[in-house]
Amino acid sequence: MSNKLANETSPYLLQHANNPVEWYPWGDEALNRAKLEDKAIFLSIGYSACHWCHVMENESFTDPNIAALMNSNFINIKVDREERPDIDSIYMTAIQSMRGQGGWPLSMFLTPDGEPFYGGTYFPPQDRHGMPAFSKVLLAVADAYRNKRESIEDSAKVVKSTLEKHTKSITQSEMIDRETYLRAYGVIENNFDSDNGGFGSYPKFPQPMALEFLLRYYNMNKLDHLKALDMVNITLEHMAKGGIYDHLGGGFHRYSTDASWLVPHFEKMLYDNALISQLYTHAFQVTGNNEYKRIATETLDYILREMTDGNGGFYSAQDADSEGSEGKFFVWSFHELRSLLDENQFEAIREYFSIEENGNFEGSNILHSPLNVSELAKLLGKEENSLTATIESAKNILMDIRASRIAPDTDRKILTSWNGLMINSLVLASAVFQREDYLRAAQSNARFILDHMRHEGRLMRSYKDNLSNIKGFLEDYASLSSALLSIYEFTLEPDWFKEAKLIADDMLDLFWDSSDLSFYDTGIDQERLIVRPRNITDNAMPCGASMATNLLLKLSVLTGDKRYKDTAMDSLKSVQNFMGQIPIGFGHWLEALDFYLSSPKEIALIGDRSDTDMDSLVQTIFSKYIPNKVLAGFNPNDESTQVNIPLLQDKEAIDNKPTVHICKDYFCLMPITSKDKLLEQLEEPDTGILRQMF
Numbered sequence: 055m056s057n058k059l060a061n062e063t064s065p066y067l068l069q070h071a072n073n074p075v076e077w078y079p080w081g082d083e084a085l086n087r088a089k090l091e092d093k094a095i096f097l098s099i100g101y102s103a104c105h106w107c108h109v110m111e112n113e114s115f116t117d118p119n120i121a122a123l124m125n126s127n128f129i130n131i132k133v134d135r136e137e138r139p140d141i142d143s144i145y146m147t148a149i150q151s152m153r154g155q156g157g158w159p160l161s162m163f164l165t166p167d168g169e170p171f172y173g174g175t176y177f178p179p180q181d182r183h184g185m186p187a188f189s190k191v192l193l194a195v196a197d198a199y200r201n202k203r204e205s206i207e208d209s210a211k212v213v214k215s216t217l218e219k220h221t222k223s224i225t226q227s228e229m230i231d232r233e234t235y236l237r238a239y240g241v242i243e244n245n246f247d248s249d250n251g252g253f254g255s256y257p258k259f260p261q262p263m264a265l266e267f268l269l270r271y272y273n274m275n276k277l278d279h280l281k282a283l284d285m286v287n288i289t290l291e292h293m294a295k296g297g298i299y300d301h302l303g304g305g306f307h308r309y310s311t312d313a314s315w316l317v318p319h320f321e322k323m324l325y326d327n328a329l330i331s332q333l334y335t336h337a338f339q340v341t342g343n344n345e346y347k348r349i350a351t352e353t354l355d356y357i358l359r360e361m362t363d364g365n366g367g368f369y370s371a372q373d374a375d376s377e378g379s380e381g382k383f384f385v386w387s388f389h390e391l392r393s394l395l396d397e398n399q400f401e402a403i404r405e406y407f408s409i410e411e412n413g414n415f416e417g418s419n420i421l422h423s424p425l426n427v428s429e430l431a432k433l434l435g436k437e438e439n440s441l442t443a444t445i446e447s448a449k450n451i452l453m454d455i456r457a458s459r460i461a462p463d464t465d466r467k468i469l470t471s472w473n474g475l476m477i478n479s480l481v482l483a484s485a486v487f488q489r490e491d492y493l494r495a496a497q498s499n500a501r502f503i504l505d506h507m508r509h510e511g512r513l514m515r516s517y518k519d520n521l522s523n524i525k526g527f528l529e530d531y532a533s534l535s536s537a538l539l540s541i542y543e544f545t546l547e548p549d550w551f552k553e554a555k556l557i558a559d560d561m562l563d564l565f566w567d568s569s570d571l572s573f574y575d576t577g578i579d580q581e582r583l584i585v586r587p588r589n590i591t592d593n594a595m596p597c598g599a600s601m602a603t604n605l606l607l608k609l610s611v612l613t614g615d616k617r618y619k620d621t622a623m624d625s626l627k628s629v630q631n632f633m634g635q636i637p638i639g640f641g642h643w644l645e646a647l648d649f650y651l652s653s654p655k656e657i658a659l660i661g662d663r664s665d666t667d668m669d670s671l672v673q674t675i676f677s678k679y680i681p682n683k684v685l686a687g688f689n690p691n692d693e694s695t696q697v698n699i700p701l702l703q704d705k706e707a708i709d710n711k712p713t714v715h716i717c718k719d720y721f722c723l724m725p726i727t728s729k730d731k732l733l734e735q736l737e738e739p740d741t742g743i744l745r746q747m748f
Contacts, residue, residue: 470596
């Protein structure tokens with residue numbers, strides 16, 4: 055037997071296609087049936103790698119008795135939150151207004167018009183830990199809908215009013231307050247865990263955008279802001295040592311359930327690994343710490359090895375569960391390790407990964423490395439190179455053994471916005487670590503999206519099984535345009551810039567509301583929901599509006615287009631108060647604020663990009679941490695490389711050599727052709743407003 059989900063492409067929806075529940079995908083068929091039969095809607099939102107989504111399915115949605123209650127009393131709709139972030143945003147806001155917190159699975163009851171009146175997250179099959187049994191919830195809601203309709207409708211009106219207030223434009227600040235920057239740092243510092251790194255207690259999320267802000271804060275005044283760099287170093291070192299990092303396969307799990315990063319929630323998300331690998335690469339630029347390079351490259355190598363489609367797209371996620379157990383694929387028993395490795399390897403691994411006979415997680419061991427190899431070699435009195443070789447040989451054996459296990463499922467849908475984030479990280483790492491394979495992967499991915507996820511000029515959200523039928527959201531446009539701009543800045547191939555600008559212009563037409571002076575998440579051509587969603591918070595990944603604002607600020611410097619700058623300024627003004635009060639949730643916004651308040655370096659590169667001397671100059675630029683910069687260039691001997699960027703006007707190569715012009719506000723320093731002179735000019739302090747504050 056199968057239900058209405060059987061024809062969907064979303065792996066999450068297909069996981070429920072054989073449930074006895076009469077699931078519908080979101081759409082007119084389900085909504086119209088609810089109105090026709092005057093039934094409430096049960097809306098369940100989750101994603102394929104969600105552990106508690108799997109638990110609720112196994113406990114309730116596969117239970118014939120519970121399914122019968124659902125089918126007789128409700129029209130049941132399943133939504134993949136990753137495909138439809140617009141629907142998820144609305145109903146997550148609703149549950150947070152009702153209960154003060156939310157999560158997935160999101161379980162919401164709606165009127166036939168789609169208005170929420172009651173909800174929760176995970177419900178157990180029996181009363182447990184103060185939570186009511188799901189069957190009791192179903193019966194109570196069904197009874198209330200039949201016999202207390204007026205109360206239901208009143209509740210729905212209250213929630214809808216809250217949603218309307220939430221999505222309306224915030225009152226604009228009259229000007230961008232520079233003190234916001236300082237207030238944000240103070241709040242972040244006060245929430246820092248100086249023992250383990252990160253922020254707060256537990257569960258603990260990596261918060262890469264807040265850490266990116268700290269790197270920028272340090273970069274503004276290095277001598278006076280060492281504490282900001284210390285916070286980044288402590289966090290990145292502890293994360294790299296903890297169980298949240300996959301020490302065999304590379305890549306980071308979703309979050310840590312404890313304060314010390316030891317026990318993760320085991321799913322791996324594409325967006326996490328894109329943002330975190332980019333952060334480690336930036337930290338390497340700042341510190342030169344080779345451990346950061348190792349973590350960044352191992353993470354990106356994992357993406358290319360396990361999360362890349364044959365056509366170039368990047369998959370969305372890998373599950374936490376395998377064989378019905380969370381984390382089983384990743385953990386090891388003491389006796390298993392001893393039987394697989396020779397004595398020398400086992401003793402090295404036992405010390406390096408702090409293996410316990412009784413385990414550190416449900417009788418098994420999550421691999422973590424409290425000491426790095428250098429520290430361990432000193433402690434054991436062993437030669438470091440020899441110990442490193444032994445550990446690496448043991449890790450290779452364990453990786454081969456792990457590959458023979460039943461692996462967690464991979465969600466193979468390709469999401470535009472998440473792919474854009476990974477393109478950005480790959481291009482940066484290619485430039486910094488001189489890895490041509492990373493650039494090839496980024497370009498292949500970008501071409502795939504442009505060729506297969508754009509229909510009649512309209513960018514699409516999701517792709518799987520040769521189907522792409524959901525129109526892209528603000529985050530998709532902003533993320534992809536930013537990614538294409540990154541490729542252009544490194545390769546200087548003009549088509550990437552032209553595509554980036556075209557998508558940015560379409561983004562403004564579709565998502566910017568000039569009357570509200572704000573971005574909305576859905577385009578003017580997309581489905582009308584009970585409210586038009588407008589998310590302004592940087593949560594696990596940057597919101598569409600903050601990505602759009604960062605993008606427009608860069609484009610305004612490159613093109614001189616006043617519309618880009620004015621739109622970005624209005625967007626920044628709308629969230630200024632939040633940036634200073636709750637900066638952890640506005641990390642990418644703070645990056646935009648940093649760019650706006652600085653004097654970005656405008657770098658023009660004149661020469662043949664394939665020339666080794668030109669490549670050397672480009673590598674020199676990317677060896678430095680310069681977060682606020684734009685790059686453009688052309689080959690004076692090849693008209694096809696020309697692009698209409700004011701920064702490039704009247705720029706020439708000196709003595710027919712590859713030449714760099716560094717400018718600020720279109721005022722340029724002396725052109726240079728040598729790496730040494732280039733490094734000197736790159737070290738010139740920023741004379742922007744923000745630097746003058748410190």
